[in-house]
Amino acid sequence: MTDDRFPHPLNRRDLLRLGLTAGAASLATACGWQGGPLLPALQGASRLNDWVGEKVLLSSRHLAPQYPHSARTPENQFPAYAISRPLLPQLADPAGWTLEVGGLVRRPARLTLAMIQALPRVRYTVKHHCVEGWSAIATWTGAPLASVVALVEPTPAARYLRFDSFDRGYFNGWDLKSAMHPQTILAYAFNDHPLGAAHGAPLRLYSPVKLGYKLTKYLTRMTFTAERPGGYWEDQGYPWLAGV
């Protein structure tokens, strides 16, 4: 081969541009950079994604696919997280537990487990999606959140819901549209047996349209708000809507 294979050496300016591009690229991957001065832009993009997720992609008519019992994940393989771990959050007086429902509502309520179990019942076998990337299938039984919302009659100012727990202050904020999705339930049974301490006993929020960290376990209180509540993980940078 002749030297024609290298007919046109790069000139200095081209190399400079190439270097700048490569430099910017390697800077961006330099370890754990969370954005620095770009962080507000990233958070803005996250809010935009929340908006698209809630207004465009989430549909109360679209139901999550259901699976046969045979597709269930072995129970000992179904992860169960709590921020109190390694201790499991447990009530000193389970019989005295109630769910307090208040905030911007006309009829605040204090519901016992028996009252919630007397509400309409939803049971489905669905896939659980964790933000980490794992998935697992289980059967959940509970009362549609919409039926509790109907009981307390939120005022027109109510736009969000805050869920509190006795897991060392773990909490989440939800948009009303996701909360009213027909598959969003207050669950009291896991794989057809009463919810255990690992999965949020006595009552947890469940929905196949949200990532796992939005599904508050060990519920104590449900509050309707006008302002968007944060959340334990959300306040640390996780996407707020977390719709799947």
Place this chain on the structure above:
Amino acid sequence: MTEPTEKTTAAAPEAPPEPVAEPAVLEAPPAVEAAPAEADVAEPEPPAPPSRRPLVKRHHGLVRFAHWANALLLVGLIGSGLQIYMSFPHFGPRGGPYFPNPWDGKPFPPRVRLGGWLAGALNWHFALAWPFVLTGLLYLAYLAFTGEWRSLLFRPRDVPRAWQMQLYYLKLRREHPPQGKHNALQKLAYSSIVLLGALSVLTGFAVYKPTELSWLTALFGGYQLARYWHFWAVWIFVAFTLVHVTLVLVVDPASLRAMITGWYRGRFPSHD
């Protein structure tokens, strides 16, 4: 509108030290001229020296913008993607079995990751994904509206040409097959990379909203398989980039300048 200034600035440092700066427009590209010479065993006409080749406008500003923007965006998307992967470095349901993966359960070194932890990486990934989609669409719209797709789309008639090109690269064929703006293997590569981009975006959506877009997720075989294809797309991108950059530097370095300034003075000046 930026073209005139670009031409002057681009041509200035280009001028070779020799004073022979004659207008090169009438020169026929030697590679194309060699077309009927396949049976002709005689010495092929030596290619014109680099300085006498025509300077042609090769890449529109929009294409160059899309190219470099996507290159940067891919670096960020892959870096944050590898950070996200670390949270559950397997592909398959809880309890297994996991799909074959040489990196199963293995961490990636910090210097190739972006975001520091899962939430930081997610925010990068979901912020960069939209510009990636938009520049991709912008590029495709440009190709569609200007008809430039004709010099890029790999079609059935390119199959034998790609074979000839491959023979040439394997040194089983002596002279470079005739080509226009791109040879058939390039068309194959640049058509495939668009498909790979589309695959990445679609599997990305399938992983992002596996319930709300359950039809799309099902199309890829479910959530865990969609993650799996999304992950493999990374390695195809990486392999493509390595081969792409190597061939640019070895075969036609002038094309790097063309992708930066838009102007090309190299072996393949035809724009068909």
